[in-house]
Amino acid sequence: MATLSDNLAPEETLDLGPGDPTGPRRPVLSLHDVRISDQAGGREIVHGVSFTLTPGRVVGIVGESGSGKTLTCRAALGILPAHFEVTGGSIEIRGTDIADLSPAQWTALRGTTISAVFQDPASYLNPSLRVGAQIAEVVRVKKKLPRRAARRRAVDLLRAVHLREPELVYGQYPHELSGGMLQRVLIAAAIAADPHILIADEATTALDVTVQAEILDLLADLREQAGLALVVVSHDLAVVAQLCDEVLVMQQGEVVEQGPAERVLHDPRHDYTRLLIAEHEQYGLEKFLDPKEET
Numbered sequence: 001m002a003t004l005s006d007n008l009a010p011e012e013t014l015d016l017g018p019g020d021p022t023g024p025r026r027p028v029l030s031l032h033d034v035r036i037s038d039q040a041g042g043r044e045i046v047h048g049v050s051f052t053l054t055p056g057r058v059v060g061i062v063g064e065s066g067s068g069k070t071l072t073c074r075a076a077l078g079i080l081p082a083h084f085e086v087t088g089g090s091i092e093i094r095g096t097d098i099a100d101l102s103p104a105q106w107t108a109l110r111g112t113t114i115s116a117v118f119q120d121p122a123s124y125l126n127p128s129l130r131v132g133a134q135i136a137e138v139v140r141v142k143k144k145l146p147r148r149a150a151r152r153r154a155v156d157l158l159r160a161v162h163l164r165e166p167e168l169v170y171g172q173y174p175h176e177l178s179g180g181m182l183q184r185v186l187i188a189a190a191i192a193a194d195p196h197i198l199i200a201d202e203a204t205t206a207l208d209v210t211v212q213a214e215i216l217d218l219l220a221d222l223r224e225q226a227g228l229a230l231v232v233v234s235h236d237l238a239v240v241a242q243l244c245d246e247v248l249v250m251q252q253g254e255v256v257e258q259g260p261a262e263r264v265l266h267d268p269r270h271d272y273t274r275l276l277i278a279e280h281e282q283y284g285l286e287k288f289l290d291p292k293e294e295t
């Protein structure tokens, strides 16, 4: 399957975004009434999720633990856990129904079209390989760059995710880096092949507040500079308030409220959303509610 990144010249300097010659409004990811079931337990776990994501836009999914946020993301990535299946609705990536994709087509899409960052970055890295080499490998395989160019691009990516001394970090092993640095490394790997869509599932949850804020700024930059479309999953409404255009509030596999982030956070209509907002007020949600007015 041809992707936009296939058309990039190998020696091109770091270009974090593919842009979209087919027009900025065209959906890159759409879910229509997606239902996910546990075939082993024979029950539906996610009861209908719908949203449309266009380039440069951010959709947030919030809700309590176990509400189906991660399963929804994994469905969009084609990596549902064993015996979970999409049993209703449909998912389209750039207009293609993912149910029709072959394993080879998935391999071509991952990284170049859709990419993801999860919590616990250390578990996604090989502890015995230098982090830079792991990013360079992604670049070499996905962008088909020769080794030296892949190395240069890996260093550029480490710089792009605001790691100081990227050359030094390139040569370090995962255990030598802090959680925040590892999460940046994972983001660098996730954007290495210029994806159109990045799913960040609780990507900042394990990090302290300062580092979390820096990672959120980084995601906001990628969205603005590269037109990256984001799905941001968090149990933290403040994260969503800062970053998202649209919010879905999930409770027990159900989307109980959905709408523009401003509206949902200022004028919540569902009791569960009100409860989430009340719980977060003590953590200073209000300072995120009008982020544009602050600067």
Ligand SMILES: Nc1ncnc2c1ncn2[C@@H]1O[C@H](COP(=O)(O)OP(=O)(O)O)[C@@H](O)[C@H]1O
Binding pocket: 045, 063, 064, 065, 066, 067, 068, 069, 070, 071, 072, 081, 082
């Ligand atoms: N790998 C798995 N095996 C068994 N059950 C799972 C698995 N992943 C998720 N579940 C179940 O599916 C439901 C939704 O999980 P998940 O999507 O991970 O929730 P969230 O990300 O909102 O915390 C939960 O009840 C959880 O127990």
Ligand SMILES: [Mg+2]
Binding pocket: 069, 070, 071, 201, 202
């Ligand atoms: Mg989850």
